[in-house]
Amino acid sequence: MLQRNGGISTVWSEHLRRARADVALRLTELDYKEQMAPRFMERYRVPAYKAEAPAIFHSSYFRVLPQPDVYNVTTVHDLTYHFYRHGLPKAVHLWEEERALRHSEAVICISENTKRDLLRFYPWVKEEQIRVVYNGVSDEFFPIPSVEKKGYLLYVGNTQVDYKRYNVAQEVARLTGIELVTASRVTRAELNQLYNEALCLLYPSDYEGFGLPILEAQKAGCPVVAQNTSSIPEVIGEQGLVVKHDTPARMAAEMADIVKQLQSRSAQAIIEAGFRNARRFSWDKNYEQVKQVYENLYYNHHL
Numbered sequence: 300m301l302q303r304n305g306g307i308s309t310v311w312s313e314h315l316r317r318a319r320a321d322v323a324l325r326l327t328e329l330d331y332k333e334q335m336a337p338r339f340m341e342r343y344r345v346p347a348y349k350a351e352a353p354a355i356f357h358s359s360y361f362r363v364l365p366q367p368d369v370y371n372v373t374t375v376h377d378l379t380y381h382f383y384r385h386g387l388p389k390a391v392h393l394w395e396e397e398r399a400l401r402h403s404e405a406v407i408c409i410s411e412n413t414k415r416d417l418l419r420f421y422p423w424v425k426e427e428q429i430r431v432v433y434n435g436v437s438d439e440f441f442p443i444p445s446v447e448k449k450g451y452l453l454y455v456g457n458t459q460v461d462y463k464r465y466n467v468a469q470e471v472a473r474l475t476g477i478e479l480v481t482a483s484r485v486t487r488a489e490l491n492q493l494y495n496e497a498l499c500l501l502y503p504s505d506y507e508g509f510g511l512p513i514l515e516a517q518k519a520g521c522p523v524v525a526q527n528t529s530s531i532p533e534v535i536g537e538q539g540l541v542v543k544h545d546t547p548a549r550m551a552a553e554m555a556d557i558v559k560q561l562q563s564r565s566a567q568a569i570i571e572a573g574f575r576n577a578r579r580f581s582w583d584k585n586y587e588q589v590k591q592v593y594e595n596l597y598y599n600h601h602l
Contacts (some may be wrong), residue, residue, distance in 0.1 A: 306511055307376055310434055311359045311408070315390030317456075324590070343395060353600065355593045361399040370596050373403040377508025378416040383462050400424055405433050405596050407589065409509045410530035429591050435582030436514035438485040442511040443519075443579075446495040451478040452558065453489070453497035453521070455512040456481065456504070463527070464503035470551035471501055475558050495520035497538075499561055502526065504551060510534045514580055522566050524557050526550060538577030542571065 318326050322331055329348055345365060348358060353366035363371040370551065380392045400406065405427045408414040414431055417424060452472055458465040458481060465481075472479035479501075482493055500516040502525035513534050516523050525531050527541035535541060538556050544550030561569075 305391075306509070307359065309437075309511065310374075312377070313435060313437070314586055314589060315581040317582070317592075321590070322383055324593075326573070332582075333486060341389075347581075353597065355594070355597060356591075358399070361395045363399050363402040365402060368427070368600075370600060371399070371403040372405045372407065372592060372596065373399045374407040374409070374419050375413055375415055375508075377404075378420060379462075379506060381416070381420050383460075396501070397421070401479050404428065405430065407592060409434055412530040412534050420469045430588070430601040432585055432592070433580055434509050434511060434514075435580050436511070436518050437487065437582065437584045440494065440515045440518040441520075442493050443492065443495045446492075448498075449496040450562075451480045451482040451496070451498045451572040453493055454479060454481045455493075455500060455502075456483065462505040463503060464547065464550075465562060467503035467551045467554070468520045469545050470548070471503075471506050471558060473556045474551060474555035475562075477558065477562075490515065491519050492579070494521040497521050499524050499558060499566075501554065501558075502531070503554065504531075505529070507531055507534075510587050513539075514577050522561055522569045522573065524554050524561075534580075536572065538569070538572035540577070 307592065315328065329346060342360065346362060348364065350364055352366060354369050355372060356364040356369050357372040357374070363373070366492055380389050381398070383472055384392065405415070406424060408417055408429055408431050410433065411431055414429055417429070418426065418553050420426065426497060436468050436575070439519060452468065452475070454468040468479060477498065480493065480497070482490055485493070494516050498510060499522040501522055502510065502513055504526060505508070506529045509530055513523050522540060524540045525535055525536060527543045531541065542553040542557070544548055546555065
Protein backbone atom coordinates (compact mmCIF):
# COMPACT_ATOMS: atom_id res chain seq x y z
CA MET A 300 0.00 0.00 0.00
CA LEU A 301 1.67 3.20 -1.20
CA GLN A 302 -1.00 5.87 -0.65
CA ARG A 303 -2.45 6.78 2.74
CA ASN A 304 -4.84 9.68 2.07
CA GLY A 305 -7.73 10.22 -0.32
CA GLY A 306 -10.61 8.23 -1.74
CA ILE A 307 -8.46 5.35 -2.99
CA SER A 308 -7.00 4.89 0.50
CA THR A 309 -10.49 4.82 1.98
CA VAL A 310 -11.55 2.08 -0.42
CA TRP A 311 -8.44 0.02 0.20
CA SER A 312 -8.47 0.35 4.00
CA GLU A 313 -12.10 -0.80 4.13
CA HIS A 314 -11.24 -3.78 1.93
CA LEU A 315 -8.15 -4.75 3.93
CA ARG A 316 -9.99 -4.53 7.25
CA ARG A 317 -12.43 -7.19 6.05
CA ALA A 318 -9.79 -9.31 4.34
CA ARG A 319 -7.76 -9.51 7.57
CA ALA A 320 -10.80 -10.91 9.38
CA ASP A 321 -11.70 -13.38 6.63
CA VAL A 322 -10.58 -16.85 7.76
CA ALA A 323 -11.27 -18.23 4.26
CA LEU A 324 -8.66 -15.94 2.73
CA ARG A 325 -4.92 -16.37 3.12
CA LEU A 326 -3.74 -12.76 3.02
CA THR A 327 -0.24 -11.37 2.60
CA GLU A 328 0.06 -7.58 2.85
CA LEU A 329 2.90 -5.62 1.29
CA ASP A 330 3.29 -2.25 2.99
CA TYR A 331 6.44 -0.61 1.74
CA LYS A 332 6.40 2.14 4.35
CA GLU A 333 6.17 -0.23 7.29
CA GLN A 334 7.54 -3.61 6.18
CA MET A 335 10.03 -2.95 3.40
CA ALA A 336 12.58 -0.31 2.43
CA PRO A 337 11.18 1.66 -0.53
CA ARG A 338 13.47 1.83 -3.56
CA PHE A 339 14.00 4.78 -5.86
CA MET A 340 10.71 5.45 -7.73
CA GLU A 341 9.15 2.53 -5.86
CA ARG A 342 5.59 3.08 -7.11
CA TYR A 343 6.67 2.55 -10.73
CA ARG A 344 8.69 -0.62 -10.19
CA VAL A 345 7.81 -4.30 -10.06
CA PRO A 346 7.32 -5.20 -6.37
CA ALA A 347 10.36 -6.78 -4.76
CA TYR A 348 8.38 -9.78 -3.61
CA LYS A 349 8.26 -13.44 -4.58
CA ALA A 350 4.73 -14.76 -4.21
CA GLU A 351 4.00 -18.33 -3.26
CA ALA A 352 2.11 -19.34 -6.40
CA PRO A 353 -0.68 -19.84 -7.26
CA ALA A 354 -1.78 -16.47 -5.94
CA ILE A 355 -3.89 -13.38 -6.61
CA PHE A 356 -2.02 -10.05 -6.64
CA HIS A 357 -4.22 -6.99 -6.18
CA SER A 358 -2.40 -3.67 -5.95
CA SER A 359 -3.89 -0.52 -4.51
CA TYR A 360 -2.54 1.50 -7.42
CA PHE A 361 -1.56 0.13 -10.87
CA ARG A 362 1.15 -2.36 -9.96
CA VAL A 363 1.45 -5.95 -11.12
CA LEU A 364 3.49 -8.98 -10.16
CA PRO A 365 4.72 -10.71 -13.34
CA GLN A 366 5.23 -14.23 -12.00
CA PRO A 367 3.99 -17.57 -13.33
CA ASP A 368 0.72 -18.62 -11.68
CA VAL A 369 0.21 -15.16 -10.16
CA TYR A 370 -3.03 -13.57 -11.39
CA ASN A 371 -3.15 -9.79 -11.30
CA VAL A 372 -6.22 -7.73 -10.45
CA THR A 373 -6.34 -3.99 -11.16
CA THR A 374 -8.91 -1.54 -9.80
CA VAL A 375 -9.65 1.49 -11.97
CA HIS A 376 -11.21 4.29 -9.93
CA ASP A 377 -11.47 6.88 -12.68
CA LEU A 378 -9.89 8.05 -15.93
CA THR A 379 -9.18 11.57 -14.68
CA TYR A 380 -5.70 11.80 -16.18
CA HIS A 381 -7.06 11.24 -19.68
CA PHE A 382 -9.39 14.22 -19.40
CA TYR A 383 -7.72 16.75 -17.12
CA ARG A 384 -3.97 16.25 -16.88
CA HIS A 385 -1.24 17.17 -19.36
CA GLY A 386 2.47 16.84 -20.03
CA LEU A 387 4.83 14.51 -18.20
CA PRO A 388 2.53 13.65 -15.24
CA LYS A 389 -0.13 12.46 -17.68
CA ALA A 390 2.35 10.51 -19.80
CA VAL A 391 3.83 8.71 -16.78
CA HIS A 392 0.44 7.91 -15.28
CA LEU A 393 -0.94 6.57 -18.55
CA TRP A 394 2.13 4.38 -19.04
CA GLU A 395 1.66 2.95 -15.55
CA GLU A 396 -2.08 2.50 -16.07
CA GLU A 397 -1.73 0.74 -19.43
CA ARG A 398 1.03 -1.53 -18.13
CA ALA A 399 -1.23 -2.67 -15.29
CA LEU A 400 -4.19 -3.30 -17.59
CA ARG A 401 -2.13 -5.29 -20.09
CA HIS A 402 -0.85 -7.58 -17.32
CA SER A 403 -4.14 -8.04 -15.44
CA GLU A 404 -6.47 -10.99 -15.75
CA ALA A 405 -9.31 -9.12 -14.04
CA VAL A 406 -10.23 -5.43 -13.85
CA ILE A 407 -12.52 -3.86 -11.26
CA CYS A 408 -14.28 -0.56 -12.06
CA ILE A 409 -16.02 1.35 -9.29
CA SER A 410 -18.90 2.56 -11.49
CA GLU A 411 -20.49 1.88 -14.87
CA ASN A 412 -19.26 5.30 -15.96
CA THR A 413 -15.67 4.33 -15.15
CA LYS A 414 -16.15 1.12 -17.14
CA ARG A 415 -17.41 3.10 -20.15
CA ASP A 416 -14.45 5.46 -19.93
CA LEU A 417 -12.04 2.54 -19.60
CA LEU A 418 -13.37 0.88 -22.76
CA ARG A 419 -13.26 4.20 -24.57
CA PHE A 420 -9.55 4.67 -23.93
CA TYR A 421 -8.56 0.99 -23.87
CA PRO A 422 -10.89 -0.76 -26.34
CA TRP A 423 -8.59 -3.80 -26.38
CA VAL A 424 -9.54 -4.67 -22.79
CA LYS A 425 -11.99 -7.57 -22.95
CA GLU A 426 -15.33 -6.60 -21.46
CA GLU A 427 -15.68 -10.01 -19.82
CA GLN A 428 -12.56 -9.21 -17.76
CA ILE A 429 -14.28 -6.20 -16.18
CA ARG A 430 -16.47 -6.29 -13.07
CA VAL A 431 -18.25 -3.19 -11.77
CA VAL A 432 -18.07 -3.12 -7.96
CA TYR A 433 -19.51 -0.04 -6.29
CA ASN A 434 -17.85 1.50 -3.27
CA GLY A 435 -19.56 1.46 0.09
CA VAL A 436 -20.22 4.10 2.70
CA SER A 437 -19.00 3.98 6.27
CA ASP A 438 -21.27 3.61 9.31
CA GLU A 439 -19.27 6.48 10.79
CA PHE A 440 -21.67 8.79 8.96
CA PHE A 441 -25.07 9.07 10.65
CA PRO A 442 -27.58 11.65 11.91
CA ILE A 443 -26.55 13.14 15.24
CA PRO A 444 -29.56 13.46 17.59
CA SER A 445 -30.46 17.03 18.55
CA VAL A 446 -27.64 18.47 16.42
CA GLU A 447 -27.59 22.25 16.14
CA LYS A 448 -28.33 23.01 12.49
CA LYS A 449 -26.11 25.89 11.42
CA GLY A 450 -27.47 26.03 7.88
CA TYR A 451 -24.24 26.62 5.97
CA LEU A 452 -23.35 25.28 2.55
CA LEU A 453 -20.73 22.54 2.66
CA TYR A 454 -18.05 21.78 0.07
CA VAL A 455 -15.98 18.61 0.55
CA GLY A 456 -12.89 18.00 -1.57
CA ASN A 457 -10.01 19.60 -3.40
CA THR A 458 -10.38 23.34 -3.97
CA GLN A 459 -7.39 23.61 -6.32
CA VAL A 460 -8.47 21.25 -9.12
CA ASP A 461 -10.49 23.00 -11.81
CA TYR A 462 -12.83 20.12 -12.67
CA LYS A 463 -14.05 19.95 -9.05
CA ARG A 464 -15.65 23.38 -9.67
CA TYR A 465 -15.04 24.96 -6.29
CA ASN A 466 -15.63 28.29 -8.04
CA VAL A 467 -19.23 27.21 -8.67
CA ALA A 468 -19.72 26.49 -4.96
CA GLN A 469 -18.35 29.95 -4.16
CA GLU A 470 -20.76 31.51 -6.64
CA VAL A 471 -23.71 29.64 -5.13
CA ALA A 472 -22.74 31.05 -1.73
CA ARG A 473 -22.57 34.55 -3.21
CA LEU A 474 -25.96 34.23 -4.93
CA THR A 475 -27.71 32.89 -1.83
CA GLY A 476 -25.86 34.91 0.80
CA ILE A 477 -25.22 31.70 2.78
CA GLU A 478 -21.87 30.89 4.38
CA LEU A 479 -19.75 28.29 2.53
CA VAL A 480 -17.73 25.90 4.70
CA THR A 481 -14.93 23.95 3.00
CA ALA A 482 -13.61 20.60 4.26
CA SER A 483 -10.60 18.90 2.71
CA ARG A 484 -8.57 17.24 5.48
CA VAL A 485 -10.70 16.42 8.50
CA THR A 486 -11.42 13.26 10.48
CA ARG A 487 -14.52 11.23 9.71
CA ALA A 488 -16.06 12.29 13.02
CA GLU A 489 -15.46 15.95 12.18
CA LEU A 490 -16.84 15.46 8.69
CA ASN A 491 -19.95 13.75 10.04
CA GLN A 492 -20.51 16.74 12.31
CA LEU A 493 -20.20 19.09 9.33
CA TYR A 494 -22.72 17.08 7.31
CA ASN A 495 -25.14 17.15 10.22
CA GLU A 496 -24.88 20.92 10.69
CA ALA A 497 -25.07 21.89 7.01
CA LEU A 498 -28.08 22.94 4.99
CA CYS A 499 -26.73 20.84 2.12
CA LEU A 500 -23.62 19.53 0.43
CA LEU A 501 -22.68 21.25 -2.83
CA TYR A 502 -21.10 18.81 -5.28
CA PRO A 503 -20.54 20.65 -8.57
CA SER A 504 -17.73 18.41 -9.85
CA ASP A 505 -17.48 17.84 -13.61
CA TYR A 506 -16.09 14.33 -13.21
CA GLU A 507 -16.07 11.61 -10.57
CA GLY A 508 -15.17 7.96 -10.71
CA PHE A 509 -17.66 7.44 -7.88
CA GLY A 510 -18.24 10.36 -5.49
CA LEU A 511 -18.04 9.10 -1.89
CA PRO A 512 -19.04 12.44 -0.25
CA ILE A 513 -22.48 12.14 -1.87
CA LEU A 514 -23.25 8.95 0.05
CA GLU A 515 -21.56 10.14 3.24
CA ALA A 516 -23.75 13.23 3.26
CA GLN A 517 -26.93 11.27 2.50
CA LYS A 518 -26.16 8.75 5.23
CA ALA A 519 -25.72 11.64 7.68
CA GLY A 520 -29.05 13.20 6.66
CA CYS A 521 -27.59 16.03 4.60
CA PRO A 522 -29.23 16.87 1.23
CA VAL A 523 -26.86 16.88 -1.75
CA VAL A 524 -27.00 19.32 -4.67
CA ALA A 525 -24.81 17.94 -7.44
CA GLN A 526 -24.01 18.15 -11.12
CA ASN A 527 -25.71 15.48 -13.21
CA THR A 528 -22.62 14.07 -14.92
CA SER A 529 -20.13 11.17 -15.02
CA SER A 530 -20.85 8.62 -12.26
CA ILE A 531 -22.97 10.96 -10.12
CA PRO A 532 -26.37 9.80 -11.49
CA GLU A 533 -25.46 6.21 -10.55
CA VAL A 534 -24.56 7.17 -7.01
CA ILE A 535 -26.94 9.92 -5.96
CA GLY A 536 -30.16 8.04 -6.69
CA GLU A 537 -33.31 8.79 -8.67
CA GLN A 538 -34.54 11.50 -6.31
CA GLY A 539 -31.24 13.36 -6.09
CA LEU A 540 -31.07 17.12 -6.50
CA VAL A 541 -29.06 17.42 -9.71
CA VAL A 542 -28.47 20.06 -12.36
CA LYS A 543 -26.89 19.88 -15.80
CA HIS A 544 -25.03 23.01 -16.90
CA ASP A 545 -23.73 24.44 -20.13
CA THR A 546 -21.69 27.09 -18.30
CA PRO A 547 -20.44 27.38 -14.69
CA ALA A 548 -22.58 30.51 -14.27
CA ARG A 549 -25.76 28.67 -15.25
CA MET A 550 -24.91 25.74 -13.00
CA ALA A 551 -24.35 28.08 -10.06
CA ALA A 552 -27.67 29.82 -10.73
CA GLU A 553 -29.57 26.51 -10.89
CA MET A 554 -27.89 25.26 -7.73
CA ALA A 555 -28.66 28.53 -5.96
CA ASP A 556 -32.35 28.12 -6.84
CA ILE A 557 -32.38 24.62 -5.32
CA VAL A 558 -30.61 25.87 -2.19
CA LYS A 559 -33.22 28.61 -1.74
CA GLN A 560 -35.97 25.99 -2.00
CA LEU A 561 -34.25 23.90 0.67
CA GLN A 562 -34.16 26.99 2.87
CA SER A 563 -37.81 27.82 2.42
CA ARG A 564 -39.46 24.44 3.01
CA SER A 565 -38.91 21.14 4.77
CA ALA A 566 -36.21 18.95 3.25
CA GLN A 567 -37.38 15.84 5.12
CA ALA A 568 -38.56 14.01 1.98
CA ILE A 569 -35.16 14.62 0.34
CA ILE A 570 -33.37 13.46 3.50
CA GLU A 571 -35.44 10.25 3.66
CA ALA A 572 -34.75 9.57 -0.01
CA GLY A 573 -31.05 10.02 0.74
CA PHE A 574 -31.21 7.49 3.58
CA ARG A 575 -32.85 4.95 1.27
CA ASN A 576 -30.32 5.55 -1.48
CA ALA A 577 -27.30 5.23 0.84
CA ARG A 578 -28.55 1.83 2.00
CA ARG A 579 -27.85 0.49 -1.51
CA PHE A 580 -24.12 0.74 -0.83
CA SER A 581 -22.04 -0.98 1.82
CA TRP A 582 -18.40 -1.95 2.30
CA ASP A 583 -19.45 -5.48 3.23
CA LYS A 584 -21.17 -5.84 -0.14
CA ASN A 585 -18.15 -4.29 -1.84
CA TYR A 586 -15.81 -6.77 -0.15
CA GLU A 587 -17.89 -9.82 -1.04
CA GLN A 588 -18.03 -8.79 -4.69
CA VAL A 589 -14.27 -8.19 -4.86
CA LYS A 590 -13.69 -11.54 -3.16
CA GLN A 591 -15.91 -13.14 -5.81
CA VAL A 592 -13.59 -11.68 -8.47
CA TYR A 593 -10.67 -13.38 -6.72
CA GLU A 594 -12.47 -16.71 -6.46
CA ASN A 595 -13.63 -16.70 -10.08
CA LEU A 596 -10.15 -15.85 -11.28
CA TYR A 597 -8.49 -18.52 -9.16
CA TYR A 598 -10.90 -21.34 -9.92
CA ASN A 599 -11.06 -20.55 -13.62
CA HIS A 600 -7.33 -21.30 -13.74
CA HIS A 601 -7.27 -24.29 -11.36
CA LEU A 602 -10.35 -26.37 -12.00
